[in-house]
Amino acid sequence: MYRVLRDTHLLLGLFLFVFVMMFGVSSLEFSHRSWFGSEPTDSTSTVVVDPGRTSTPRELARHLMEEQGYGGGLHDIRAAEGQILFNISRIGTVHDVRYTRGAREAQVRTRVFPFMSMMTWMHGTFGMHHEYAPHNVWGALMFLTSVGLLVLGGTGLYLWFKLRAERRIGLILLFGNLVFGATLIVLLWVG
Amino acid sequence: MTKWMIRIHMYTGLLNFTALVLFGVVGIIATVLPPHAQRARPTPIVSFVDFESPGGMDDRQLADHIQATLRIPLTGPAPDWSLERDDENNLRFRLPTPARRHEIVVLEEEGRLRMETLTFPTWQHLFHLHEMVPSRSTPDLRIQAWAWYIELSLWSLILMALSGLYLWLESRPGYRWAQVSFGVGSLIFVGFYWFVR
Numbered sequence: 001m002y003r004v005l006r007d008t009h010l011l012l013g014l015f016l017f018v019f020v021m022m023f024g025v026s027s028l029e030f031s032h033r034s035w036f037g038s039e040p041t042d043s044t045s046t047v048v049v050d051p052g053r054t055s056t057p058r059e060l061a062r063h064l065m066e067e068q069g070y071g072g073g074l075h076d077i078r079a080a081e082g083q084i085l086f087n088i089s090r091i092g093t094v095h096d097v098r099y100t101r102g103a104r105e106a107q108v109r110t111r112v113f114p115f116m117s118m119m120t121w122m123h124g125t126f127g128m129h130h131e132y133a134p135h136n137v138w139g140a141l142m143f144l145t146s147v148g149l150l151v152l153g154g155t156g157l158y159l160w161f162k163l164r165a166e167r168r169i170g171l172i173l174l175f176g177n178l179v180f181g182a183t184l185i186v187l188l189w190v191g
Numbered sequence: 192m193t194k195w196m197i198r199i200h201m202y203t204g205l206l207n208f209t210a211l212v213l214f215g216v217v218g219i220i221a222t223v224l225p226p227h228a229q230r231a232r233p234t235p236i237v238s239f240v241d242f243e244s245p246g247g248m249d250d251r252q253l254a255d256h257i258q259a260t261l262r263i264p265l266t267g268p269a270p271d272w273s274l275e276r277d278d279e280n281n282l283r284f285r286l287p288t289p290a291r292r293h294e295i296v297v298l299e300e301e302g303r304l305r306m307e308t309l310t311f312p313t314w315q316h317l318f319h320l321h322e323m324v325p326s327r328s329t330p331d332l333r334i335q336a337w338a339w340y341i342e343l344s345l346w347s348l349i350l351m352a353l354s355g356l357y358l359w360l361e362s363r364p365g366y367r368w369a370q371v372s373f374g375v376g377s378l379i380f381v382g383f384y385w386f387v388r
Contacts, residue, residue, distance in 0.1 A: 018377050
């Protein structure tokens, strides 16, 4: 039993190492935004479009994805004064598209975010309901990482408890933490 | 050195056990929840409170004055992004807590405040708790205590991962399955990053 759980803890921990580091480092970016640069590189361009493929934002987006190689999900669709506005975005990159109905070209503003913003974006990309298929793959990985954190916690507890010399101080830390944490969770719920 | 690394790895895990479980649970919840637009919205409770505006205040000062007057537990000054004037030129702002959201509308001409209180579902409460850090929290002592605990847990998570890596390299670097596990996990991450980049 001990060897199985020790190896589970080791192998799972190593498999998830980069993912757990991503969670930790991106949380620091969230907590200490001023420490990190988060300004994207910003560029604008005019791209040629086929007016026959612009009847709906989705059709135009698909056209741009095929012709310009834009990857991502279609978001934030708006229509105003004969114009269609939307963005095609994926983790780290946003293409803001502005198209005037009937025109043969569209204006595209592309923002590419730096590494730390990518980490934060990856941290927040959960679930498997995204338009952009790779985001669903990522969502599945985030789910595995979350389950993995619980398994690492459980196996870690077992491995600690097997070290008799560490039980006393460990129990103090664990129960102190549980009492502190659970009390605050309840206090913050009841207000 | 190794003995201390084991202790660091172990103690940080024990000291942050609640937060680690919370992080895992929130991740699972975030996966199984339906998309934002399809989630059921809790029904808010609306109430009115008499209020005489002292006058001579800008929107920020008025919102702070109301927040101090109402003394709703766990709330702090309204976030800047929530301050706005509606179509009738009434000041609106939010006083969020981890478990509730209080939306205030200042009806100056009627001499009262409209308060809409929305109690979040448990999962959302947990979600708010997991993202609560000192730089984004209110001055309330309970909030501050929790926020600093989460801050400590963030650093502990990084320390746990790094000390775990060290312990592997120090004790069983030649263990083939460990090399494969680390390599495959890292490759998947780097591959995904490269793909979306």
